[in-house]
Amino acid sequence: MDDTARYQVLRNDEDQYSLWPADLEVPEGWHAVGKEGTKDxxxxxxxxxxxxxRPRSLRDRWYTGPPCPGPPTAGGGGGAGPAPTGPLNFPVRSRGYHPEEQSAAA
Structure with missing residues (x-):
């Protein structure tokens, strides 16, 4: 292994990173972030x-979009409470009342 080889850090439009030999032209779709050094x-x-x-497009879909309506209330309205979290403590994109989940849990 050549410990003297120089690398640069690249990032693409999906915010994914890659190491690239510093003496080679940056490939299309990638951008140098300004970090250059040894591989380590x-x-x-x-x-x-x-x-x-996660790629940027997945993160954007995960955190955007309208919340689901909350459970029905005596006044006929609904509301969304705090965002629940999923099994890995990631915020769940859709919040609120989901009748199909309630019937499955019963």
Whole structure:
């Protein structure tokens, strides 16, 4: 292994990172983030900044969209409470009352 090889850190439009030889042209669809160094240095940088492995498009879909209506109330309205979390403590995208979930739990 060549410990003297220089790398640069690249990121694509999905916020995914890659190490690339510093002396090669950056491939289409990727952008240099300004970090250059040994493979270990660049890997440590990526480990520090790439904390969410999901592509940007998935994260955007996960956190956007209107909440589901809350459970029916005596006044006929509904409301959405705090966002519940899923099995890995990720926020669940749709909040509120889901009749099919209530009947399945019964």
């Amino acid at each position: 240095e660049c890997s440590a940088y990526v480990d520090g900044v790439w904390t969410d492995m």
